[in-house]
């Protein structure tokens with residue numbers, strides 16, 4: 001078994017793990033990401049499509065917002081139709097100017113993976129981490 005020394009081990013390369021990795025990289029903290037699935041599987045996994053403001057802000061802070069700014073569709077609110085009447089829920093007004101952005105999680109994942117690749121950060125795919133392994137970590 002290969003021995004690794006790092007400050008932080010992140011289990012899972014979903015958007016949370018990848019974003020945390022990018023923020024740690026920017027802060028100069030060494031880390032690895034361990035993911036049970038292949039990189040291709042993770043990049044192609046279809047899931048979310050709506051990003052809340054806090055996610056958009058974090059992606060900006062991580063410096064991974066170029067495509068998001070280019071292709072993301074910001075919405076100030078939503079409209080609900082009942083009995084022929086349109087009701088607008090003005091998200092921006094209700095949240096002091098915040099918005100939601102339509103941008104696929106698949107794209108967020110790919111953007112973060114590309115940023116990780118460009119930064120030369122380590123990642124291990126096809127590795128399932130069990131509790132037993134966690135107890136062996138110092």
Ligand SMILES: Cc1cc2nc3c(=O)[nH]c(=O)nc-3n(C[C@H](O)[C@H](O)[C@H](O)COP(=O)(O)OP(=O)(O)OC[C@H]3O[C@@H](n4cnc5c(N)ncnc54)[C@H](O)[C@@H]3O)c2cc1C
Nearest residue numbers: 012013014015016017034035036047048049050127128129
């Ligand atoms: C159909 C669907 C639609 C959704 N729509 C929205 C939406 O519109 N807006 C929104 O904000 N959210 C949405 N979500 C939720 C969003 O997709 C999740 O909140 C997000 O994926 C969570 O990211 P994560 O990184 O925490 O977890 P995950 O994406 O689940 O990533 C966790 C990773 O850890 C790996 N892993 C787990 N255990 C181990 C282990 N022991 N060893 C190694 N690897 C491990 C897994 O393989 C996985 O890749 C949706 C989810 C689904 C399923």
